[in-house]
Amino acid sequence: MTAQTTEHYTEKAADTTTSFVPGPLERTAPFYVAGHRGLVGSAIWRKLQAEGFTDLIGRTSAELDLKDRDAVFAFFAEAKPRYVVLAAAKVGGILANNTYPVDFLSENLRIQVNVLDAALKHGVERVLFLGSSCIYPKLAPQPLKEEYLLTGHLEPTNDAYAIAKIAGILQIQAVRRQYGLPWISAMPTNLYGPGDNFSPTGSHVLPAMIRRYEEARITGAESVTNWGTGTPLREFLHVDDMAEACLHLLEHYDGDEHVNVGTGTDVTIKELAHQVAAAVGYEGRIEWDTTKPDGTPRKLMDVSKLAAAGWTARIPLEEGLRTTVDWYREHQDGIRE
Ligand SMILES: NC(=O)C1=CN([C@@H]2O[C@H](COP(=O)(O)OP(=O)(O)OC[C@H]3O[C@@H](n4cnc5c(N)ncnc54)[C@H](OP(=O)(O)O)[C@@H]3O)[C@@H](O)[C@H]2O)C=CC1
Numbered sequence: 001m002t003a004q005t006t007e008h009y010t011e012k013a014a015d016t017t018t019s020f021v022p023g024p025l026e027r028t029a030p031f032y033v034a035g036h037r038g039l040v041g042s043a044i045w046r047k048l049q050a051e052g053f054t055d056l057i058g059r060t061s062a063e064l065d066l067k068d069r070d071a072v073f074a075f076f077a078e079a080k081p082r083y084v085v086l087a088a089a090k091v092g093g094i095l096a097n098n099t100y101p102v103d104f105l106s107e108n109l110r111i112q113v114n115v116l117d118a119a120l121k122h123g124v125e126r127v128l129f130l131g132s133s134c135i136y137p138k139l140a141p142q143p144l145k146e147e148y149l150l151t152g153h154l155e156p157t158n159d160a161y162a163i164a165k166i167a168g169i170l171q172i173q174a175v176r177r178q179y180g181l182p183w184i185s186a187m188p189t190n191l192y193g194p195g196d197n198f199s200p201t202g203s204h205v206l207p208a209m210i211r212r213y214e215e216a217r218i219t220g221a222e223s224v225t226n227w228g229t230g231t232p233l234r235e236f237l238h239v240d241d242m243a244e245a246c247l248h249l250l251e252h253y254d255g256d257e258h259v260n261v262g263t264g265t266d267v268t269i270k271e272l273a274h275q276v277a278a279a280v281g282y283e284g285r286i287e288w289d290t291t292k293p294d295g296t297p298r299k300l301m302d303v304s305k306l307a308a309a310g311w312t313a314r315i316p317l318e319e320g321l322r323t324t325v326d327w328y329r330e331h332q333d334g335i336r337e
């Protein structure tokens with residue numbers, strides 16, 4: 001029998017959790033953070049360490065390619081995690097998503113199906129799957145409530161990635177329905193912070209601007225050029241807040257529906273550009289390349305469900321920008337391209 005067969009799925013799960021009540025996670029239990037070197041995974045790792053977790057498990061993609069199904073099943077058999085956060089994914093900004101849609105669809109589907117199937121086979125107690133605000137329809141009413149999922153057409157620049165993430169939400173719900181395991185999903189808004197991807201072509205807007213403005217400041221360039229019109233609105237959450245929200249949800253939330261994670265406020269990309277310029281100390285002109293895509297006009301999260309679960313964001317954008325610029329200056333020789 002190979003790892004692909006459903007006979008491998010856990011049988012003990014079916015009656016496990018009809019009366020599950022979330023509570024503090026066991027600090028000594030084996031806890032696998034998939035993607036522990038990425039922006040989100042590394043922040044979750046720091047948070048879990050700070051909270052006294054003593055058996056954290058991480059594997060780089062070189063050590064364990066999560067697209068390799070047999071390797072993933074072998075890893076779960078050996079590591080036997082009791083808790084899993086799935087923060088490993090192929091991730092990128094608007095241009096990367098728009099240019100390589102099949103990579104974003106296929107890699108993310110494979111990574112998440114392998115991890116969730118292996119976690120099911122080994123009866124992992126709590127799983128947190130991470131999606132993204134791009135799962136919502138492009139023109140959904142604002143702010144985005146969880147119930148707007150699958151009510152309209154997706155934004156074309158990231159539809160492939162969004163479909164993979166929607167499949168992940170459905171897989172979590174299906175496991176809950178079929179096996180009764182108390183697994184959950186969270187949908188973060190646009191994130192930023194230490195450990196981000198600052199690649200000029202592959203990154204999200206905030207790290208792209210930090211790098212562009214810092215280089216312009218150093219070279220004395222008279223202008224910088226950002227992408228699109230600058231009119232789209234985006235909401236930015238610091239990744240340390242995100243990590244705190246993840247642990248909070250694992251300890252306080254259980255439900256079929258995914259939970260939005262954000263701040264509940266947004267800014268135009270033009271406003272962001274001015275804020276980044278101020279944080280970096282760049283005083284030149286800001287121009288816009290309107291041949292580049294704008295993406296969805298707005299995707300502001302409704303965070304009332306998260307607030308009802310007892311958590312709200314703490315780090316203001318101005319403060320988060322300042323500390324992320326500091327981090328970038330200290331680490332720019334070692335950042336990923
Ligand atoms: N950044 C953002 O603005 C947002 C992120 N999210 C979600 O948060 C999660 C984490 O994103 P983020 O931290 O930003 O992404 P990063 O690109 O910073 O990190 C992704 C991590 O995934 C790992 N990974 C990728 N492919 C594989 C693979 N084939 N096998 C094993 N590991 C792999 C990488 O490991 P290694 O470093 O070892 O190669 C990397 O550490 C994702 O699910 C993403 O969709 C959601 C909304 C916004």
Ligand SMILES: C[C@H]1O[C@H](OP(=O)(O)OP(=O)(O)OC[C@H]2O[C@@H](n3cnc4c(=O)[nH]c(N)nc43)[C@H](O)[C@@H]2O)[C@@H](O)[C@@H](O)C1=O
Pocket residue numbers: 092093094095097132133134158161162189190191202203204205206208209226227228229232234269292293294295296
């Ligand atoms: C997290 C989220 O991230 C992506 O969606 P996005 O929100 O559109 O993210 P973005 O950060 O790339 O762009 C935001 C806005 O900013 C503008 N912009 C200006 N100048 C630059 C710039 O230099 N780089 C980038 N990347 N954008 C720029 C850009 O034109 C756009 O209007 C998807 O991967 C999606 O799948 C997803 O989940």
